[in-house]
Amino acid sequence: MEYDGTAFHGWQVQRSHRTVQGDLEAALARLAGAPVRVTGAGRTDAGCHAVGQVASAALSTRMTAERLQAALNAILPRDVRVVDAAEAPPEFHARFDATRRAYRYLIEPRASALRSRYAWQRPVRAAVDALNDASRSLLGEHDFTSFSRQGGDADDRPICRVARARWTERRGRLRFDIESDRFLYTMVRRIVSSVLRAAEDRSGAHGVRTILAARDRRAAAPPAPAHGLYLMRVKYPRVGWIPKEPLDVPA
Secondary structure, three states: OEEOHHHOOOOOOOOOOOOHHHHHHHHHHHHHOOOOOEEEOOOOOOOOEEOOOOEEEOOOOOOOHHHHHHHHHHHOOOOEEOOOOOOOOOOOOOOOOOOEEEEEEEEEOOOOOOOOOOOEEOOOOOOHHHHHHHHHHHOEEEEOHHHOOOOOOOOOOOEEEEEEEEEEEEOOEEEEEEEEOOOOOOHHHHHHHHHHHHHHOOOHHHHHHHHHHHOOHHHOOOOOOHHHEEEEEEEEOOOEEEOOOOOOOOO
16 A cells, blocks of 8 residues: 555544544445454554555455455545555464564755655755764664653564664655664654764764663654655565565655
8 A cells, every 4th residue: 555644643543533544444344335444564653654555454355356456446535545455365464464664764955845745854964874874773673662652552562673774865865764573653753863863963873872772762852753754665474575676755
């Protein structure tokens, strides 16, 4: 699935707000003639976008996966789309079977009316090399309590294994790509703002290690805005990455 998160209050169903899961479940219920529960691989925050969200649901239908995809896209609003659909084994679970998730954060150093909903507009007073140096401390398995939000889900254990954390520059714009076996609520956004702070005040990798070691949310910088964050793709055993090829976002 892909969606523009601007008008959504995140992925997870809420009684009084519009969510991606809520829209998808409503569309599936219309087609199935009964309530359908959907599980997403990543519970994106309010305002966050997705290029490669993966969702699973169990329903009885005579439609093929291709017909189901077309029928869903005919019902769903324009800001959410099913990019691909396939039948999976009954035991498949989009969230718990995932072994790695990839996110991207975009920063636009210059003011732009066209990109204001899709990137954090912020001048960056640090070179890409300094940002990558500060991000080195994130690699491996750590307690990411300092980068989480208090009051998150009870099953959000703070231990995560980060396999990739890299900054690149393209046409004057910055993007941060991070991959991990799991992510805590607001984790990527707090990492982005904290790494920027560490690179700009020259505390670098030591500054990020200090935040990790504190295991205290007050040690990290406030989270970067949600509208710069994208769920890019998800990895599963025997299947690999979904989507197979990494899709791009405006950058």
